[in-house]
Amino acid sequence: MLHKLRRAMVRPARERLQGRIEVDEAYVGATEPGRPGRQLERKFLVAGAVELRQQSAHKGRWILGRIRLALVPDASSDSLCGFVQANVEPGATVLTDAWLGYAPLYRSGYDHRPTKQGSPRRAEEVLPHIHRIFGNLQTWLRGTHHGISRKHAPAYLNEFTFRFNRRRSPMAAFQTLLGLGGQTAPTTYNQLYAVELTG
Numbered sequence: 754m755l756h757k758l759r760r761a762m763v764r765p766a767r768e769r770l771q772g773r774i775e776v777d778e779a780y781v782g783a784t785e786p787g788r789p790g791r792q793l794e795r796k797f798l799v800a801g802a803v804e805l806r807q808q809s810a811h812k813g814r815w816i817l818g819r820i821r822l823a824l825v826p827d828a829s830s831d832s833l834c835g836f837v838q839a840n841v842e843p844g845a846t847v848l849t850d851a852w853l854g855y856a857p858l859y860r861s862g863y864d865h866r867p868t869k870q871g872s873p874r875r876a877e878e879v880l881p882h883i884h885r886i887f888g889n890l891q892t893w894l895r896g897t898h899h900g901i902s903r904k905h906a907p908a909y910l911n912e913f914t915f916r917f918n919r920r921r922s923p924m925a926a927f928q929t930l931l932g933l934g935g936q937t938a939p940t941t942y943n944q945l946y947a948v949e950l951t952g
Contacts, residue, residue: 769842770819773805775883776837776849777876778828781891782900797903799890799910800825800836803883819918820886822910824903830854834861850879886917 782796804818821840825832833854841847843862849855851869858865870879877884890913894901901909 769840770802770804770821771842771845772818773807773815773846774802774841774848775805775880776800776802776833776841776847776855777880777883777887778825778833779884779887781887781894781906782903797906798825798828799823799887799906800833801883801886801890802837802840803886805882815882817882817885820914822886822890822914824906824910828852828854830857834858837861837863848880850876889917 778798778800780796781799800823802821804820805815806818808814808816821836823836823840825836830853833852834857837847837855837858838861841863844864846864846866847855847858849858849865849867851867855865855867868879870876890910893913894909898909
């Protein structure tokens with residue numbers, strides 16, 4: 754039942770993010786001692802985007818709007834630019850680090866503004882808002898679910914996105930989920946266990 758509800762949390766034809774958007778990618782999952790950097794087996798790569806809205810009372814200060822998260826196979830330009838094109842409206846200002854995977858965005862109708870971060874430790878300074886989202890996601894996955902598998906990661910990313918985007922209106926979120934859940938077919942045994950059974 755929970756997996757059915759998680760699948761229902763993505764509204765068909767949902768609007769893409771607009772305005773000023775921070776985009777980055779991060780590895781999510783269990784810690785792997787002795788395996789530095791991207792040499793990881795139990796972690797998976799998640800691309801994320803967060804809409805920034807300017808506070809009217811404090812010019813220059815941004816608050817978090819809607820988010821989008823997706824499992825991506827790698828950090829190539831096909832994967833990262835494909836994520837942006839699927840989730841961000843053309844014409845938006847897209848803030849990224851200077852990773853070459855984002856370089857083709859300027860040809861795709863976006864106002865792409867890459868920033869060189871230098872040391873990986875500076876990532877949170879260059880793109881603080883999306884890194885706050887990744888931190889909240891990691892805390893939620895470890896605290897609530899104690900980790901998840903790569904196979905079911907998209908469903909949990911959908912749930913986190915749905916909850917975050919409706920964090921200020923929980924009653925409306927519940928009603929929306931009831932409506933979407935009523936239109937979603939049940940999750941089958943094969944959908945849940947096919948990979949585990951067949952390897």
